[in-house]
Amino acid sequence: MTGAGMITIVDIALLTMLCFTAIAIMVLRHLFAVAALTGAFSLLSAGLLVALDAVDVAFTEAAVGAGISTVLMLGTLALTQRREHRPPRFSLTALLVVIATGGALIYATSDMPAYGDPNAPALKHVVPFYIEGSQNDIGVPNIVTSILASYRGYDTLGEVAVIFTAGIGVMFLLGLRREDEDDEGATRRGPGRPPDAPKPGGTKS
Amino acid sequence: MFIGATAALLVAMALTLIRAFAGPTLFDRVLAANSFGTKTVLLIGVLGFLTDRPEFLDIALLYALVNFIGTIAVLKFFRYRNLGLSNTEAADREEID
Known part of the structure; x- marks a missing residue:
């Protein structure tokens, strides 16, 4: 097998894992796990961009998506709660709107030039x-x-x-x-810490 | 040889991802996501050699650094439940524990 053929297999494998990660992010209710998985999602897409030769974009994706975003999401989780509420009910209208938008976008890609087309x-x-x-x-x-x-x-x-x-x-x-x-205020709590935040060191969830 | 390494890395990535999905505990997920980052670093390094462009190694190094920052943030979050503490406040918390 040649290197180019292997790259195709890498592309397919990375895209498959990307899909499964996205589904898991939707399904999981524990936001800490979701934050960790979005980091994995960013790393996957950065790997895809490297496979597509867009090395500079992959750089940005890794630094912003996997690095800073994960830290920011964890910082947000420290201020809010760590479990997502169940959505109130299944909404058919929203599903239809999303499917229509996605279909329109996919239809629009048929007008785009082929990948790597020099013209x-x-x-x-x-x-x-x-x-x-x-x-x-x-x-x-x-x-x-x-x-x-x-x-x-x-x-x-x-x-x-x-x-x-x-x-x-x-x-x-x-x-x-x-x-x-x-220096003044040694008993003061951390900035923005909610009063009902769990005790530090209690890592059970 | 690089083709075999790539295939092995892809399998390993899929396995860690399955562990991240399945859990069962939070620590499984965090560890899985973390080692997934390491696998990505390795994959990018191997991809460079697969396409005869070893300069990809530099990017793999950057990924390793990014991963490290993420790990530090996760550990700090576990320890203090907060990322915005200064050193003195963190030390105060430590004494309370």
């Missing part, structure tokens, strides 16, 4: 310029990196500024305290 409209615009010039202009072996870091350098800088500003705003909203303000 796809997205690859006709500025991509030939990047592919020809990247080696001489920038000198970075990876073309995606040269586009992100050099051709669109100002764009990336602006994005970083926006994300940084958003981060500062969120920190102000959350009112994170500084370490040196913690």
Whole structure:
């Protein structure tokens, strides 16, 4: 068997596991397990993106999806309760709306160019310029990196500024305290800890 | 050889995933999700060699780091039921225990 054939098998196996993980996330009611499984879901999709050669997207998916999101979900679980309530009842309307939307989206993919098609409209615009010039202009072996870091350098800088500003705003909203303000109030509880939170160390659930 | 390694890793991933679904306890699930992350790191490393591009190893390293952060968060959550504690508060909790 060749390496390319093996990649197809890897794709199929990863997609199958992705489906089962998604179903398990829906079915499970224990939110801690769900948080762990969403981490696994992100890692799976990052593996798929690596198999699709989109290494930079896989990087982002792993860092944001598996890393930060898991931590944020656990932080949320610390503030809320760890069990999901049963949904009140089965809703046929919602199911129909979801099926119709999904069907429309799948129908729309039939208009898209085939995977890896070199004549796809997205690859006709500025991509030939990047592919020809990247080696001489920038000198970075990876073309995606040269586009992100050099051709669109100002764009990336602006994005970083926006994300940084958003981060500062969120920190102000959350009112994170500084370490040196913690001295008065030794008996004070943790920020936002609900009064009926379980005792620390009690890991049974 | 890499093909065999990939197949073995896929089987191992499926097995850990089954354990994560089935439980039965919470710790089974957390451990399964954690070792699943390790399997993903290994799979990406092997995929690089399978397609003759060993530079994928760098990404596998990043995944290992991400996994580590996730493990720290899970352990802190188990220990203190909170992620936002400062060092002094965490120490206070420790004495209460």
